[in-house]
């Protein structure tokens with residue numbers, strides 16, 4: 289493909305994206321395809337001869353689009369948002385166009401240095417403790433990981449290696465494998481699946497501690513678990529707390545967890561994958577309580593900062609603990625500016641060697657929206673969730689399950705779990721909106737998450753109308769079925785009477 293053709297292809301693709309996004313409300317948010325629909329429409333091998341890009345875009349329209357769930361639709365209310373914006377989409381295109389990798393400073397100095405700049409910008413914007421900034425005097429700093437899962441895994445692995453080093457010093461009589469066999473980590477039963485998975489990948493069990501009715505993990509629960517484990521000869525390594533759990537957006541009590549972790553020298557990591565967006569707002573200042581005492585934290589820009597997937601910010605109070613844990617070098621990776629402060633070789637801060645120039649899309653997003661635009665985005669999601677909450681509270685057929693938190697509302701139709709499941713099934717079959725359910729203490733409920741690239745109050749009204757009319761229809765069907773059953777029962781009874789039985 290020469291550059292003229294490339295230009296045409298690129299322009300047509302941007303047109304395609306704009307048409308797709310501007311018409312997204314006209315599509316059902318969930319696709320209607322059966323399994324294998326896409327597989328069966330595509331050839332089994334790479335085409336031998338090059339095809340024209342127009343043919344490819346045509347197939348994208350006719351084969352791929354019908355098989356998509358539309359994550360940027362405001363009617364996508366499942367999980368948490370996977371945010372996006374014009375600036376970040378163009379940023380992603382430019383990243384691919386420029387095509388650099390930035391695993392060490394010399395590989396592309398601007399790639400590393402821009403990341404240092406945007407991570408410090410973000411730390412300030414979110415009002416994080418100063419020691420998380422590269423520009424601070426200490427060994428702290430931020431890095432962009434692909435996902436929250438990666439950030440958590442990095443924290444878990446680094447904490448594990450640090451624990452092994454210190455335990456070998458204090459217990460020289462133990463072999464390394466004996467030490468490793470005794471390691472144990474903690475999180476709450478509300479934490480995201482990626483935390484438990486990090487434990488599996490790190491070959492270190494993570495105990496999911498019970499939370500009470502308010503779904504919050506507190507220091508006393510952690511302290512008791514650690515006390516029991518130490519008595520059993522285990523070595524506590526890390527506690528992964530959550531600010532904004534996936535189920536209900538509950539906030540663990542970081543202050544009391546930090547008390548325990550600091551006293552017992554346990555690494556404290558905070559997974560704020562979603563709720564980190566709230567740190568930026570003065571009215572959510574309470575969320576930041578205790579963050580000055582955590583060792584590391586992560587926040588997904590691809591959830592709440594209008595940067596498209598994948599882009600997960602991670603900050604470390606002492607980055608050396610990660611670098612020292614993961615530093616495996618080769619002569620071909622070395623350069624003469626290694627080790628200089630504020631020019632990290634980010635390959636030591638992450639799992640892969642290669643790394644994308646994600647800082648570019650962050651920089652473009654931040655500049656094209658400004659801090660003001662980012663804050664108003666978070667505030668808009670909160671306001672839309674409050675609008676939805678009002679609808680729930682004003683309809684006595686529904687009940688709230690947890691307090692509305694940021695852009696999430698957890699609610700259910702009154703009645704048993706089957707009722708909730710049936711309502712959700714109806715909604716899924718109609719495909720107009722997409723929600724998922726969650727469960728706590730045996731009670732299932734629905735999660736309504738404000739998502740989409742540009743959700744508006746009218747979208748919330750649309751979703752609510754869909755939910756409440758489907759509940760009306762479900763209740764009508766159920767009462768008709770109950771009437772029929774009663775009639776059958778009565779006619780069976782009168783038949784028995786007539787036959788004298």
Ligand code: PLP
Nearest residue numbers: 435436437480482532533534561
């Ligand atoms: N942590 C929390 C609280 C989440 O809600 C999620 C996903 O929604 C994750 C972690 C995992 O995020 P990622 O897909 O970036 O790994």
